[in-house]
Amino acid sequence: MADFDFAAYLQEQVSAQFHHRVNLVVRSILPSVALCYMPEHVDLQQLHTSIIIPLQQLDETPSREELNSLLPVGELIDITSVLDCIPLIVKGWVYIATPQAGIAANVANLPKRPLTSPENETTILGPMLAFTESIGTNTALLRNSIPDKNLCSEEYKIGNKRNTTVNLMFMADRVSQDRVELVRQRIKRLRLNDVTGSSEFLHMIQDNDLSVFPQLMLTERIDLASHSLLEGKIIILLDGSPLVIVGPSEFIDFFLSMEDRYLGWGIGTFIRALRMVALIISVFLTPAYVAALTFHYEMIPSSLLVSLIESRSRVPFPPLFETLILEVTMELLREAGARLPTKVGQTMGIVGGIVIGQAAVQAGFTSNILIMLVALAALGSFATPDYLMSSSLRLVRYPMVLFAGIWGSIGIVFVTALVAMHLIRQTSFGRPFFSPVHPIKHSDLAYDEVLLPEPDSLTPNGQKLRKFIRSISIRSLWTGKIDN
DSSP, rough: TTTHHHHHHHHHHHHHHHHOOOOOOEEEEETTEEEEGGGGGGHHHHIIIIIHHHTTTTTSSSOOOHHHHOOOOOOOEEEEEHHHHHHHHHHTEOOOOOOOOOEEEEOOOOOOOOOEEEEEOOSHHHHOOBSSSSSHHHHHHHHOOOOOTTEEEEOOOOSSSSOOOEEEEETTTTOOOHHHHHHHHHHHHHTOOOSSHHHOOOOOOOOOOHHHHHHEEEEEHHHHHHHHHHTTOOOEEEETTTOOOESSGGGGGGOOHHHHHOOOOHHHHHHHHHHHHHHHHHHHHHHHHHHHTTTTTGOOOOHHHHHHHHHHHTSSSOOHHHHHHHHHHHHHHHHHHEEEHHHHHHHHHHHHHHHHHHHHHTSSOOOOOHHHHHHHHHHHHHSSSSHHHHHHHHHHHHHHHHHHHHHHHHHHHHHHHHHHHHHOOOEEEEETTTTTTTTOOOOOOOOOOOOOOOOOOOOHHHHHHHHHHHHTTTOBOOOSSOOO
16 A cells, blocks of 8 residues: 555546546645646646645645645635546646545636737727636626626536536626526526537527527627626626627617717717618618619619610620629628738738729629629628628628519518518517617607717706707617616
């Protein structure tokens, strides 16, 4: 028994769980006390000062209670078997083993990205901090933004292999507990699913995963997430993802930006109205061109009709195929520019668009007027702040162009009605997705009014203006409850 090598025995037991193919360190402190860890995952300085030095001062094998009181480490977990320590060792914990007891200490120093400004949701006036891939850092950022006791956080583990940490956050005094319970059940339902990021997880927990329209929002901005919490929404964070899920969300939320609030209600309202115009241009401009040239020549002014005839005189394709060719070409340019390195992608997108467009007109494949319209439709879709919704709107444009070429304006109305009915039927965590359009919110029940600023940011003169606008029943795109 005296010749028994406990450290070698521990290394054999732990290495067998990794199929003997892992960089594992097992260090003997006493004849019956050994440490097991991955050196690239731990803070070696903290390991030495907080664990190794205190253990070297022992004369005999300590019990589990003595280990808990001896080690100056913030997080300690009792381990009952070798299998329990495997996921912790991978995450940077140190397994302190004795023949009778075992304990794991958190001295992790995993690689992580420092705090940076938002990459995709750029801002000029707002905070310049974005979420990172560390769920602990993201949770701390939200708690620092809202230092309130009602900010609740619940942690879950999902996945067979990845064992991903999911954090559910909400304001207890502002959110419906029935909605929180609904989200809890959906997260627990996916406890065996391995996910790689928030985008994938979003499609798993939203109400209708078959819809092309997202019913939940993704954001990398701390100010948007904290504002959503104050509005009574729920935030879901995933370890390893710099994007957080915000819900429930309404259709109009995807066209709003936190930047609008920083610009003031007048300029912010103008920009929001401009995005609504961009939405109409993005969806209806090219279908209207196809319908007008195919069925409704009488709707085109005579002066413009002459220019259209001259522009299309050399084009061998009907308007439907001409438009589809250019729309697909635009999507190819966008996709290629997004997948190439940044500098090359920008150059390819600009130069490729100019060269292909000019060559297509000279070769007679398309008209220069249609190139301008397709470019305007693309700009309209890019004006949408949310990437998922922008992609959905571009997808909707294709069936609308197709039906416009078959039935003209009737085809546009038909597809628009189908999309509207689909949106009306959708919900986001049980909340109507197309609100306040359906169901209609009356001013005495809720104040999701739009051309109205929020009262807490107004001077006395601004309060009078707000009351005047409300008196003529103009609805508002401003989110959040507005008090009288």
